[in-house]
Amino acid sequence: MRRFVYCKVVLTTSLVWVLVDVFLLLYFSECNKCDDRKDRSLLPALRAVMSRTHEGPGEMGKAVIIPKEDQEKMKELFKINQFNLMASDMIALNRSLPDVRLDGCKTKVYPDDLPNTSIVIVFHNEAWSTLLRTVHSVINRSPRHLLVEILLVDDASERGRGNFMKLRGAAASRGQVITFLDAHCECTVGWLEPLLARIKEDRKAVVCPIIDVISDETFEYMAGSDMTYGGFNWKLNFRWYPVPQREMDRRKGDRTLPVRTPTMAGGLFSIDRSYFEEIGTYDPGMDIWGGENLEMSFRIWQCGGSLEIVTCSHVGHVFRKATPYSFPGGTGQVINKNNRRLAEVWMDEFKDFFYIISPGVVRVDYGDVSARKALREALQCKPFSWYLENIYPDSQIPRRYYSLGEIRNVETNQCVDNMGRKENEKVGFFNCHGMGGNQVFSYTADKEIRTDDLCLDVSRLNGPVVMLKCHHMKGNQMFEYDAERLTLLHVNSNQCLDMPSEEDKMVPTLRDCNGSRSQQWLLRNMTLSM
Template sequence: MLRGGIDWSLQFHWIEVHSKSRSSPSSDFTMPIKSPIQSGAVFAVRRDFFSWLGKYDSSIGATGVEDIDLSLRAWLCGGQVDIVPCSRVGLIQTSRKQLGVQRVPFSTYLMGAKKVAELWLDEYKRFFYAVRPSARMQPLSNLTSSRRLREKNKCGGFKWFLSSVYPQLLPLVSDEIGFGTISQQENCVDLVPGQMPLIAKVRECKDGKDSQEWSWRKKGMIVSNGMCLTSDLDTMHGFVVVQFCKDPSSQGWYRNGLKIVHQQSNFCLDSKRGDVGLIIAECVENSPTQTWYISSEVAGPPNPEHDFTFAEEKAQL
């Protein structure tokens, strides 16, 4: 038996059903099956709930992405999508030629998928852009009303959807232990363009800004656009810059509570000179300028002094 799913390109797929997907632990195959996504051609929904969700998004069009958008809205806004094996849903199949509808251009699909990614995938949208990089070049329709509806309906986050509804949709990078923005209140670690090496500063957080998206790897490197946060007390005087990832001694970091600690110096990432650039400084307990939040985090790299496996991995780099 099958249920609906997606991949990171936001393409619909039928996937095999596992026993955990059933609404009841019974082996009765007539019982409803929880489905992450449902095809719009064969579904029924209560009219009042459909209206409360905001109906179909007309700006996405008939690309197939509109079904993904509606399914995500249903799950994240308090509903559920079930496949009921013994149900009967009628569909009058009409050809595109009879309807006067032409085949949907790929660019139209990309624009719709980009809107869904920006609206619902939260920090996981980076995986969509990883497999659909050309989507970055597509225009983005206005999200104001959609975001207002999401806030009004108190919809949840995509992280919950992955953990509770669709854990089979796995992140693309297996060695990540954290990703997204690195922030303090309303400010995020950002790259300042210019001559190499690039300077790392804190700036106002902005949704979808590439230079504020970071990937923290198991070996300690914090990466953005293929470049790593780097510091050295001797050659960089404690300033934090962004260089090509090649030197684990100056580019390794570990987590200590809410602090981000430089492995080589055991100094903490600090924003107290944020107008000039980030620095590493002696760690101070409860310092607000050394307190950092990461959008999505499993567990920061351990202190290499207390983890011999990590130390061996670092030596092999």
């Protein structure tokens, strides 16, 4: 088993060839199972990539097209890292990229006395071409006086220790600011100064760049949007959502100003070193990967800091459709443990909401959180209700609701079920199982029937009943529940929710209200069995 190592890249003018040799020597010295002859053959290949002009594949962020005769080999190589390794290896390590910044960002002038930064990059079984391209983009597009060092942290253990490795990298760094980057990124021109400038203004501001998309299939560089920010769904999965109007109003329409974001994606951000230590760095009890971004997001906001997307900073990231790594016990087990820890420490009574949606989480051993709770008390952090009210009022978690649980039909004893379906698909109807998950709906104080960020919606008489994004404007999404008659009246159509028709036995429908048992529904709050 290879042990953990980290390598500091010394920033010199003769770095170009040193980088290749440093990485290969690091790899050879730490690998006791590799074929030296095969691996050392990478050196001339990498040097060849280094020496390419800016006229080769992928320049200016353009897509790389693999010839038909190489398609089968490309597909095999894709499985190694879950991205097109052949395309990546064809692209120069210092490839050119377009300037995707807003025009207003290009003319901004930043102070001369910005804090300097250490760059921490944790990698595990990373492709050399993507890792080296990350490093080259940092060096080539960062002002020399702001860059103290780049720490390359090799997490090569079989288990993988993502959060632990980030902590090791941070502890070894010397910069006034710590900037974390993933190992398959490309920084664009002007990416660093706006991040450091915001931290100079407010040391408690934790800042993220706009994360642009590098295609996992073609390595095309595609500019991300400054009109999205980070949130999360009922299962505590990070999601991108449109920036709400209230945030546009706060910035008075100036899109070059940072966006206050409820959560961050997690792999790319800058933070003042001393502030990072003050707020408790990473939770060392979390395993590998997953949940740490929300845990840190909640902690920053609830404990007096701010979390922002600096729209004048752009960093590309290879987004993969699947992970190439295996986690001990399975990905779900690891993420459930981490999410349980963050829920227990930071979500107060709202943790029950999460547990009802994801009942399997409550059976996971999540370790000792007493130190994290003591940290919260020492920092005098605000409650999660404050976070929902002030930072994320458009959260998918309704703060006021009549019921949270199943919607059971009196006649059939079956339940409304989202069936794992997506937006603009019909809601389902299935045997009640009492296990939460897809049969958990919230009937809110706004008279919506919600499943996560989707609401039951009916646009015409007799249905169909579909799931559309909740718009909070009542209309087609407004249902009035009569607790005595047990009816759910769709106000716009003046019809009642009814059991499925003979034509489609898996989908509830609307019919004229007639008082029948098939139009009676029990809205039951689920309870936890811890």
